[in-house]
Amino acid sequence: MDGxxxxxxxxxxxxxxxxxxxxxxxxxLADRVRKAISKNKCTAVEWLDVMRAAHRLNLLTSxxxxxxxxxxxxxxxxxxLAIRQVQSEKPAGATxxxxxIPWPFQDDGTWLKRHAGVTNSITAxxxxxxxxxxxxxxxxxxxxxxxxLTVGKHTAQVCLHAGANDFGSIMIEENVVSVAGATxxxxxxxxxxxxxxxxxxxxxxxxxxxxxxx
Numbered sequence: 001m002d003g004x005x006x007x008x009x010x011x012x013x014x015x016x017x018x019x020x021x022x023x024x025x026x027x028x029l030a031d032r033v034r035k036a037i038s039k040n041k042c043t044a045v046e047w048l049d050v051m052r053a054a055h056r057l058n059l060l061t062s063x064x065x066x067x068x069x070x071x072x073x074x075x076x077x078x079x080x081l082a083i084r085q086v087q088s089e090k091p092a093g094a095t096x097x098x099x100x101i102p103w104p105f106q107d108d109g110t111w112l113k114r115h116a117g118v119t120n121s122i123t124a125x126x127x128x129x130x131x132x133x134x135x136x137x138x139x140x141x142x143x144x145x146x147x148x149l150t151v152g153k154h155t156a157q158v159c160l161h162a163g164a165n166d167f168g169s170i171m172i173e174e175n176v177v178s179v180a181g182a183t184x185x186x187x188x189x190x191x192x193x194x195x196x197x198x199x200x201x202x203x204x205x206x207x208x209x210x211x212x213x214x
Contacts, residue, residue, distance in 0.1 A: 006053040023062035030075040055090040068105040068122035103147035124155040135163025
């Protein structure tokens with residue numbers, strides 16, 4: 001609205017204290033899909049260009065993928081390729097996308113379900129395969145998160161053996177996917193137990209994936 005570039009807006013926010021940018025709103029990075037499921041959001045190119053601008057300022061970012069609705073398999077792969085390409089363009093020394101978080105469409109109460117009959121089509125096996133494919137296709141993104149909030153404990157545990165190295169975090173207040181049907185909840189003890197049961201050592205981290213002690 002002010003006629004400023006992405007870089008200028010992010011620079012001003014950075015100077016005011018912003019040090020990271022979440023990857024929400026990526027949905028599927030295909031305009032055919034975006035026009036149908038999130039017509040008021042930016043285009044795929046605009047989303048990617050905002051992330052490019054953030055990386056040039058060394059702002060930490062993440063990337064998401066919300067899938068299992070009207071997208072095709074090819075569009076899912078194109079989404080991963082776009083993330084990989086933008087990550088390859090980041091300046092030397094910048095972290096860029098520190099993590100990738102795929103999660104299945106939660107359909108309860110959504111316009112897509114009410115008016116188009118579109119429901120979540122992702123099985124546990126398909127989600128686990130998606131994690132594995134993301135790990136293979138995103139070698140330049142260091143962390144892959146299993147979304148226990150949307151797939152539950154047991155599927156998320158298997159994901160730790162399929163390429164995910166992050167179990168997600170405690171949700172103090174989450175109002176997006178919960179409203180749409182996500183019913184899984186964890187406290188710190190539950191997350192630690194789930195990771196331990198899977199044969200791994202739980203480690204508390206900050207948003208930069210640095211180990212937190214104490």
